[in-house]
Amino acid sequence: MFFTGIYGFLTRRNLITILMSVELILNSVNINLVAFNRYLYPHKLEGFFFSLFVIAVAACEAAVAIAIIINIYRRFTTINVEDVNEMKY
């Protein structure tokens, strides 16, 4: 799932689908952490709490990313990454 997310991140042109690929990457890392915690260190809970914090951080950055996307849409009326090519002068 991690590499599917990376393929989507590199290939897609719409900003929102890039955000969806990033969420796929974060979700795959969470599954990895929890599986390691369950099967290799069942007496400790560090992977569990780390993935809890990863979910919280992913929610924050998705919210801020969508705010930025809405702002870009207001300026350019498009959300393809190929058309957003002016920086503020």
Next chain:
Amino acid sequence: MSFSQVMFAIFSVMIVVFSILTVTSRRILRAAIYLLFVLVSSAGLYFMLNYQFLAAVQLTLYAGGIVVLIIFSILLTSHISQKFEPVGWKKSLFSALAAIAGTIITITTILDYSFSATTEAAQEVNMNLIGKSLLSVDYDGYILPFEVISILLIAAMVAAIVIAKKGGPGKTESQTPNQ
């Protein structure tokens, strides 16, 4: 094959198939729905691993919060029935090669390494333990990341409101109406 192996196979096949469909689908709303299926299937995996709290948090935050945010922003910023043009084949080929090479490297590394399972007893994860360790100041406490995440959430809320507010920095103040 035991029942839990069958369930694990079903969940992982669902996750892999839907994640590939998410990144290659031509319509954007379908990609969001496939992402929702991926998140719900991974919550099912967490339920199988007996981590009920994490599965509930994943369903609430990810599948109920982030996917709803994504669908709202799709509705705000693009035509729903607009189809994507297919990506140029060179870009897609090189990205696919990079992704497949990474997958092969990771899988061979994992299969070569000999994981040693411990024989200690499994720690029961109930809400009492989660609450206490999130707030304890001992060696195993998680109070520092807990407070930092609270500050991060407030900062993210303020940032999202400020960024998405109408009226950029170049606008002059409106005149007060004459009485």
